[in-house]
Amino acid sequence: MTRCRLCGSAALASVVDLGATPPCESFLAADQLAEPEPTYPLHLRVCTDCWLAQIPPLITPEETFTQYAYFSSYSTSWVEHARTFVADAVERADLGPDAFVVEVASNDGYLLKHVVDRGIRCLGIEPSVNVGAAAREAGVPTVTEFLDPATGSAVRAEHGPADLVVANNVYAHIPDVIGFTRGLRALVADDGWVSIEVQHLLTLIEQNQYDTIYHEHFQYYTVASAIRALASGGLCLVDVELLPTHGGSVRLWARPDGVAGEPSRRVADVLAREKAAGLQELSGYTEFSARVAKVRRDLLRFLVEAAERGETVVGYGAPGKGNTLLNHCGIRPDLLPYTVDRNPYKHGRFTPGTRIPILPPEQIAADRPDYVLVLPWNLRAELAEQLSFVHDWGGRLVFPIPELSIVEATS
Structure with a gap:
């Protein structure tokens, strides 16, 4: 991308470069796991003439x-x-x-x-x-x-x-x-x-x-x-x-x-x-990239240390935003063995890039994990209520953004 899509200016400045990831809603069926998976650069820039922040149109609607x-x-x-x-x-x-x-x-x-x-x-x-x-x-x-x-x-x-x-x-x-x-x-x-x-x-x-x-x-x-x-x-x-x-x-x-x-x-x-x-x-815009890097480090540190203690962490939700987070952090099933979602369309599929299985929500109660990583953190109040049952076995909820937050599930 060399010019702003709104005003046509060439004055585009980097805000944050998240590497290359698959499209966030391209959930994989089991028979696709052995196939190549395309990835695209994910680099946010801002036009310093009209101040529209934008990424290149590498995929089509x-x-x-x-x-x-x-x-x-x-x-x-x-x-x-x-x-x-x-x-x-x-x-x-x-x-x-x-x-x-x-x-x-x-x-x-x-x-x-x-x-x-x-x-x-x-x-x-x-x-x-x-x-x-x-x-x-x-x-x-x-x-x-x-x-x-x-x-x-x-x-x-x-x-x-x-x-x-x-x-x-x-x-x-x-x-x-x-x-x-x-x-x-x-x-x-x-x-x-x-x-x-x-x-x-x-x-x-x-x-x-x-x-x-x-x-x-x-x-x-x-x-x-x-x-x-x-x-x-x-x-x-x-x-x-x-x-x-x-x-x-x-x-x-x-x-x-x-x-x-x-x-x-x-x-x-x-x-x-x-x-x-x-x-x-x-x-x-200049400090944003450094703050993004800290979110990544904090989340990875938590997941690695939990694994070393023998504690279990599973995910809740499979939103598009979660796939940006999982791919940027390099989180795989060794650190997050599965996530769950209320949408049956996603059950039996896998997250793009990171290939984490997506299961029905009932799996959490069956497995009683130590922590539940909430990927749609923007629905914090709604999902804290939905996940109140995690309190029954002393499990805790983890919210990765705006900063790592580990809270008790409340019944």
Whole structure:
């Protein structure tokens, strides 16, 4: 990658180099273990002109999302987050019985099912064939497409303009950020609303959340860089909300240029926080790589010392972010014999690169390990409750980020 995908500048500076890893959602079937496994460089850089952090587009969205292993509905806290959002969005956008809502990257209908329950017309645009099929089975109208300006225009021509367009955890997943933004503008009514949730680069840097850097995340936004990205498609940022989801996200409320008006005070406040953190100058990024290295050393030291004491450590969860962590740390089954996941799609498969078996959650109670390494650390409260039974035999929970934390499981 020699030029910024947003502004075209060649002024790209290194933030952190995580080596080479497989795509994080390419879980392996047993019969693939003897086959070669492609890996790709994972090197985050930042544009010192527009401050968009980005990795090269070494894999295509089609490779990742045609068949996808992530189903949103398996996270109860995420489904509740979506329910609350829908209730708030109905009020903010004044969505009545004749309104139309479109969600881009709608996954298995985790959010739009709440729109359906309210009797509001809606449509999901989901590129993954298997996940979109699950949404339709749940009663959520869904088309199997990637969003670009042509798709946006076609949906608008067939269904009418959308009063609200939702794009949760997808704005980082598309290498053509300008084309995608123009697709959003094609979907939304001239007086409509666009809501985007995306991980906040401010939190990623401050909390050492480097495991959320992986190949299907092509860029990482501050509010400042998001304003510029939205403007590339004719959208203006009017409000922001800082959210705890995914370790720290930002919800961007945007409207078409002609109706946007002045942005809220919250926009100015977050921009000021980003500037104070140094994220509009290179100094804000220079120490991140050293802090990432410490996370790796601390986790490896814990796993090696536990093994030498004869103690058992198993994993909980098989999220994409976990695969960045496992590969960067070089963790193999000798240190983590297996991990478990609630998603049956992953059972019997193996983590990419590190080839750690993925088993059903019941295996933990059967084996009673000394420690459970929680890979989706961003769901700490939800998973601490799910894993409270580990207290029964004195087991403890391990959270690797933002720094190594070993806590008692509480019943």
